[in-house]
Amino acid sequence: MSVIGVIGGSGFYEFPELSNQKKISIETPYGKVESITQGRFNNVDVCFIPRHGGEHNVPPHKVNYRANIDAFSRIGVERVIAFNATGGIGEQFGPGRFVIPDQVIDYTYGREHTFYDGKNESLAHIEFATPFNEKLRAVLKQAATESDIGFQFGGTYGCTQGPRLETSAEIKKLQKDGCDLVGMTLMPEAALARERDLAYASLSLIVNWCSGLSDEVISLDKIMAQLESSIPKIREVILKTISPC
Numbered sequence: 001m002s003v004i005g006v007i008g009g010s011g012f013y014e015f016p017e018l019s020n021q022k023k024i025s026i027e028t029p030y031g032k033v034e035s036i037t038q039g040r041f042n043n044v045d046v047c048f049i050p051r052h053g054g055e056h057n058v059p060p061h062k063v064n065y066r067a068n069i070d071a072f073s074r075i076g077v078e079r080v081i082a083f084n085a086t087g088g089i090g091e092q093f094g095p096g097r098f099v100i101p102d103q104v105i106d107y108t109y110g111r112e113h114t115f116y117d118g119k120n121e122s123l124a125h126i127e128f129a130t131p132f133n134e135k136l137r138a139v140l141k142q143a144a145t146e147s148d149i150g151f152q153f154g155g156t157y158g159c160t161q162g163p164r165l166e167t168s169a170e171i172k173k174l175q176k177d178g179c180d181l182v183g184m185t186l187m188p189e190a191a192l193a194r195e196r197d198l199a200y201a202s203l204s205l206i207v208n209w210c211s212g213l214s215d216e217v218i219s220l221d222k223i224m225a226q227l228e229s230s231i232p233k234i235r236e237v238i239l240k241t242i243s244p245c
């Protein structure tokens, strides 16, 4: 039976609801992945990786996305649910709102963004018109509905480089580009998952209005407070997606 992979983001570093937990590490050609938690829920094997490390000390541009996805692939993961904390742009995309995005625009640079780097594997051009797995998005939608959270089904995620937040002018540009929410971690993760043929979908949470869209200064304290209050719901939604097929 296939394993479900869960990728934790800011504020989501452990998964106590999993039974029979054990910590493992996996060597990949792209580096070693430490702090993988293996466990079970609802008769399904689950692997959990906190992408910023257990101590939140890996910034978005330094996450070893290739190693994380390759490690998942090596241990039999077929479906990946990723959690992403984001800022909101669109009117319906205010703090506290969850989003199951359907599109992404990649503004990152200098990240190891493909397995087809001319060294390890022969070239392929993955199809990426629809970057998320629609079946998994539908499962997330069902779980979000049952969990009674306020959410948007669909939205364009603009992935910026970070770790700094954007300027107000950058946010205006992203708005014109059609972005509804902005984060730093969805890419290249989603594309690498597709390259490894893993079904991938994101549960994003808006933790602030993006730069220039509100009078309030964006502060890490407020972001962390928003995350902390939403963590039980994040776990609840993800747990509801974990079923045998």
Ligand code: HPA
Residues within 6 Å of the ligand: 085, 086, 087, 088, 160, 165, 166, 182, 183, 184, 207, 208, 209, 210, 211
């Ligand atoms: N911009 C980019 N990434 C983020 C933001 C933001 O405003 N908030 C949380 N992650």
